[in-house]
Amino acid sequence: MSNEECEAKVIEGDDELAGGEPMLVLGDEDPRDAELHEKILGEDMAYQGKILDVRSLDVELPNGRRSKRDIVRHPGAAAVVALTDSGKIVLVRQYRTALDRVTVEIPAGKLDPGEDPLECAKRELREETGFTPRRIRYLTTIASSCGFSDELIHIYLATQLEFDGASPDDDEFVNVDLVPLSELIDAVLDGKIEDAKTVVGALALDAVSHRL
Structure with a gap:
């Protein structure tokens, strides 16, 4: 397809792009998105681990050809931006084996089967x-790496914090910092x-923050 044909296709698909202000159309809500879909023909377990599975998928591409996709299946997670009354963010320091170094992150963890992300x-x-927290509210949800994983992380804002004492899992080693936003x-x-x-x-x- 030539550049001119591509440009015409874009303008055809959205009148706003042709004459007015650009507008956001979410995925699968634009009529053109239907022709981008791949058809999943089969899915096999390639690896089953403690917190994730790797599946090998056979797919049919939009042009009719067949291909393979390696997908990480993950139960999802929840994360918390915890804000103290003095305006500091609660962060955890932990060693991440994949990076072979300590990272600084907001607290987070994997969902148990059927667990409410808020809980x-x-x-x-x-x-x-x-x-x-005496108050907690939803902020947003992110797909952590949608190119190869179905993991969704639900992010919450926690305020009016009270300290009760930490109780990390036996295999969890973290230090806690309070840092100005x-x-x-x-x-x-x-x-x-x-x-x-984070x-x-x-x-x-x-x-x-101006609405808090």
Whole structure:
């Protein structure tokens, strides 16, 4: 397809793009999206682990050809941006084997089967940091790496914190820091914080902080 044909197809698909302000159309809500879909023909277990599975999928591409996709199946997770009354964010420091270094992150954890993400968020905050919130609200949900994983992380904002004492799992080793939101935002924008849920959580809180 030529560049001219591509441009015509874009303009045809959305009149707003042709004449007015661009508008956001979410995935699978644009009529053109139907022709992008792959058809899943089969799915086999390639690896079954403690917290995730790897599946090998046979798919039919939009052009009719067949291909393979390796997909990580994950039960999902919840994460918490916990804000103290003095305006500091509760962060955890933990060693991440995949990166072979300690990272600084907002508290988070995997969903148990059938668990409400909100309850998971409160549980993980208490276990990892010892804080319990008197108020907690939903911020956003992210697909952590949708190119190969179906993991969704539900992010919450916790405020009016009370300290009850941490109780991490036996195989969980963390240190807790309280950091001003402005310092966290600076670290995110400088690329010093790379953890996706922490980046999104910090920026989401910064965006809504004037409403608190």
